[in-house]
Amino acid sequence: MPVIKRPLLLFAGAIALVTAVTLGGLHLAPDRPWLLCIFMALAFTVIAGGAGRGPALAGIAIGALELAFVLPGDGFAVTDPDDALGLIATITLGLIAAWYVGRRNRQRDALAADLAAAHHAQERTAALLRELSHRLANDLAMLVSSTSLMRQSAATPEAIAALDSVASRIVVLSRVYQRLRIEEAERETVEIGAFLGNLCDDMRQSRFNLRPIALHLEIDECRLPLSQAVILGLITNELLTNIAKHAYPDDRPGTVGVRLRPHPFRPDAMQLSVADDGVGYAPPDGDGARMGQRLIAALASQLGGDIAITRREGQTIATLHFPVAGMR
Structure with missing residues (x-):
C-alpha cells in the first residue's frame, strides 16, 4: 500500500x-x-x-x-x-x-x-580537553622521569635532595590534575569534598601505608572554582607530605586530621586545618629546607589567603584561611 x-x-x-x-x-x-x-x-x-x-x-x-x-x-x-x-x-x-x-x-x-x-562545538571542546589532559599527564610523567635521570648523575647530596624535592612536587601536581575529571573542568567548579577525599586516599596509600598513622577527614560539602581547587589540593598534599616526612620518626604512631569548613567569622571564606600529634614543628634550617614552607606560603598567597602553623595541646596545626568567590 x-x-x-x-x-x-x-x-x-x-x-x-x-x-x-x-x-x-x-x-x-x-x-x-x-x-x-x-x-x-x-x-x-x-x-x-x-x-x-x-x-x-x-x-x-x-x-x-x-x-x-x-x-x-x-x-x-x-x-x-x-x-x-x-x-x-x-x-x-x-x-x-x-x-x-x-x-x-x-x-x-x-x-x-x-x-x-x-x-558540536561543546563536544569538540570536551574532546580537546581530554586530549590536553592526556598530554599533560604524559608531560608530567616525562618530567618526573627526567628528574630521576638527573638525580642519578647528581654529584652532591644537596643536588640529590633538591631533585628529589622537585620530583615529589611534580608527582603531587600530577595527582591533583588526575583527580580533576573532565566533567568537573567543563563546569569550572569542583566538588571539593570528593576531590580532597580522593587526594587524601592517595596520600594514605602512598605516604602512610604500613605505618601506624591514622588519617581522618572532616570536609564540608561545597563547590569551589577550579583554580582554587588545584591550589588547595597542592597545599593539602604539601602539608601531608611534610607530616609524613618529619612528624613521626622511627615509625611513631599518631593521628592526622584534615578539616575543611566555612570560616567561623567570615561568610565569604573557607578554613582548612591540617593537624597532627607528632613530634612538633621546628623552623627548618637552610634555604633548601625552607623551600616547602615558602611554597605553601606562596600558594596561600595565590588563593588570597594566609596560613599559620601553631603548636598547642600536643598538636601541630596548620590553618589556612582563604576567600571564595561568590560565597555568601
Whole structure:
C-alpha cells in the first residue's frame, strides 16, 4: 500500500478545512456572508499555525476562490461593497498569518541550527580537553622521569635532595590534575569534598601505608572554582607530605586530621586545618629546607589567603584561611 507523504496530507487537510468552512457557513448562515468571512479568516489562522506556511497559502488560495464563488457578483468582482471589503480583509488576514508563521519557522530553524552548532562545538571542546589532559599527564610523567635521570648523575647530596624535592612536587601536581575529571573542568567548579577525599586516599596509600598513622577527614560539602581547587589540593598534599616526612620518626604512631569548613567569622571564606600529634614543628634550617614552607606560603598567597602553623595541646596545626568567590 503506498505511503502518503506528510506534506501532501497537510495540503489536503488545509483544502478540506476551508471547503468545510465554506459549506458550513453557507448552510448555517446563508444570508450573512460577513460571518463566513470571519470563519474563513479563523480557518486560515488555524492552518497557518498548525500546518505551516505552504499549506496556509494553498488554503488561502482555495478559500479565496470559494468566497468569490459564493459571494454575490461576478468572480472577484463582488457587487456588495461590504462583502468585497470582507473578502479583502479575510485574504489579508490569511496572508499575514502565513507570513508570521513562515517568519517564526525561519527563526526556529535558525535557532535550532545555532544550538546544533553550539552542541558540536561543546563536544569538540570536551574532546580537546581530554586530549590536553592526556598530554599533560604524559608531560608530567616525562618530567618526573627526567628528574630521576638527573638525580642519578647528581654529584652532591644537596643536588640529590633538591631533585628529589622537585620530583615529589611534580608527582603531587600530577595527582591533583588526575583527580580533576573532565566533567568537573567543563563546569569550572569542583566538588571539593570528593576531590580532597580522593587526594587524601592517595596520600594514605602512598605516604602512610604500613605505618601506624591514622588519617581522618572532616570536609564540608561545597563547590569551589577550579583554580582554587588545584591550589588547595597542592597545599593539602604539601602539608601531608611534610607530616609524613618529619612528624613521626622511627615509625611513631599518631593521628592526622584534615578539616575543611566555612570560616567561623567570615561568610565569604573557607578554613582548612591540617593537624597532627607528632613530634612538633621546628623552623627548618637552610634555604633548601625552607623551600616547602615558602611554597605553601606562596600558594596561600595565590588563593588570597594566609596560613599559620601553631603548636598547642600536643598538636601541630596548620590553618589556612582563604576567600571564595561568590560565597555568601
